[in-house]
Amino acid sequence: LAILAFLICFYSVIESSDCTQNSTEHDQVLSIRATTEEQVNVLKNITRDNQTVLWQPASPSHITTRTDVHLYVHSGSVHHVTHQLDAHKITYSVLLENAQHLIEKQTKNETTDPRSGGMNKDRYLSLEDIYYWINKTSQEYPDMAEMMLIGSSFEKRPIYVLKLSGKRPAVDKAMWMDCGIHAREWISPAFCLYFIKYALTYYNQYSDITKMLNKMDIYVLPVLNPDGYKYTWTTNRMWRKNRSVKEGSDCVGVDLNRNFDAKWCTEGASSFPCSEIYCGSYPESEPEVEAVAKFLRSKKEVVKLYLSIHSYSQMLLFPYSYTYELARNHAELLDLAQDAATKIRRFYGNIYQYGAGAKTIYLAPGGSDDWAYNQGIPYSFTFELQDRGKYGFLLPPELISSACNEALLAVKTITLRVLQKI
Ligand code: ARG
Numbered sequence: 001l002a003i004l005a006f007l008i009c010f011y012s013v014i015e016s017s018d019c020t021q022n023s024t025e026h027d028q029v030l031s032i033r034a035t036t037e038e039q040v041n042v043l044k045n046i047t048r049d050n051q052t053v054l055w056q057p058a059s060p061s062h063i064t065t066r067t068d069v070h071l072y073v074h075s076g077s078v079h080h081v082t083h084q085l086d087a088h089k090i091t092y093s094v095l096l097e098n099a100q101h102l103i104e105k106q107t108k109n110e111t112t113d114p115r116s117g118g119m120n121k122d123r124y125l126s127l128e129d130i131y132y133w134i135n136k137t138s139q140e141y142p143d144m145a146e147m148m149l150i151g152s153s154f155e156k157r158p159i160y161v162l163k164l165s166g167k168r169p170a171v172d173k174a175m176w177m178d179c180g181i182h183a184r185e186w187i188s189p190a191f192c193l194y195f196i197k198y199a200l201t202y203y204n205q206y207s208d209i210t211k212m213l214n215k216m217d218i219y220v221l222p223v224l225n226p227d228g229y230k231y232t233w234t235t236n237r238m239w240r241k242n243r244s245v246k247e248g249s250d251c252v253g254v255d256l257n258r259n260f261d262a263k264w265c266t267e268g269a270s271s272f273p274c275s276e277i278y279c280g281s282y283p284e285s286e287p288e289v290e291a292v293a294k295f296l297r298s299k300k301e302v303v304k305l306y307l308s309i310h311s312y313s314q315m316l317l318f319p320y321s322y323t324y325e326l327a328r329n330h331a332e333l334l335d336l337a338q339d340a341a342t343k344i345r346r347f348y349g350n351i352y353q354y355g356a357g358a359k360t361i362y363l364a365p366g367g368s369d370d371w372a373y374n375q376g377i378p379y380s381f382t383f384e385l386q387d388r389g390k391y392g393f394l395l396p397p398e399l400i401s402s403a404c405n406e407a408l409l410a411v412k413t414i415t416l417r418v419l420q421k422i
């Protein structure tokens with residue numbers, strides 16, 4: 001090991017940096033801006049290096065002179081990367097000095113008994129704890145929360161939906177919300193659990209959630225991509241895709257938000273299995289996507305509102321993402337998103353951008369929101385929760401409740417207005 005360390009060190013000396021400095025470095029996240037086409041190409045190449053993980057945008061192909069690029073760089077490559085950036089006069093700043101430290105803080109479990117399982121607002125739950133929590137919650141609220149198994153993941157983990165309903169006769173309207181489609185976006189599953197907890201606790205106490213649960217069933221899927229989520233806890237915190245293995249390729253995983261049957265695998269997705277935006281071998285090839293699509297197809301007469309929760313960048317997006325063309329009810333969707341963003345700004349001071357996906361971030365076909373919309377669900381949104389890049393995917397546990405509170409306000413604002421329309 002010592003010899004190996006020496007060789008790596010020696011190599012980095014040749015590569016232009018000094019050993020002592022390199023060995024004290026941490027994994028860092030850089031914010032980078034390329035301003036010329038040449039710089040864009042250099043930057044694309046850097047981000048393709050597997051010692052780096054692109055946080056934003058989702059794929060190197062989306063980098064332009066107007067893109068703020070957020071790049072996770074492993075400690076051993078920090079010098080090499082910054083040297084290359086300097087050599088090409090590409091400007092950058094350090095977003096996170098020590099990313100491992102944040103990762104450690106997020107996975108540490110303060111409670112001694114993991115099965116105390118209670119949802120502590122200020123920590124992230126492991127996949128096992130989430131399963132346990134879903135189960136326990138459905139037992140505590142047998143008349144309001146029904147646990148439904150809608151399918152299983154590539155590695156055969158169960159995919160559960162909690163069906164939330166008020167204490168009233170059956171209704172013919174529903175909404176859907178999924179979380180955790182992308183593995184590393186930990187605030188997303190945390191929000192689904194937070195929402196469930198809020199709904200069950202404050203039903204018949206607060207008028208907003210009472211109205212929602214009285215008028216409609218709310219289907220909540222806390223972890224759409226359980227294999228990926230598990231993997232971010234055990235092996236690689238920065239994993240995005242699911243964990244499906246493909247014959248003939250060494251690369252693992254499909255981007256589940258490129259695998260839906262909506263202009264599948266056109267511009268903005270990749271047919272290359274090693275890409276972070278790999279669309280899979282055919283639409284719904286992934287069992288996680290198939291499970292969701294099947295369920296929603298079976299309920300498409302009743303589901304009027306579709307929500308998909310991601311992070312990060314603070315955006316409220318709606319169809320389309322696969323084309324620049326406007327959705328039929330674009331003005332209405334825009335109005336709803338604007339209302340939610342305005343409320344967040346007024347109550348919490350945080351800025352959320354809003355608009356059609358393609359125009360607001362990038363072309364991205366095969367997404368769940370576009371697919372749901374084209375199934376006839378007239379109100380369809382993708383939320384990108386906190387933050388805007390300070391911590392990115394590594395949002396500290398102390399910020400969970402802040403992120404969830406404002407997202408909850410957006411969900412309630414949009415849902416209550418949709419209820420008046422349907
Ligand atoms: N950041 C998300 C993604 O890359 C955005 C999703 C927006 N909707 C969409 N259909 N692409 O998946």
Ligand code: ZN
Nearest residue numbers: 182185310311
């Ligand atoms: Zn995402």
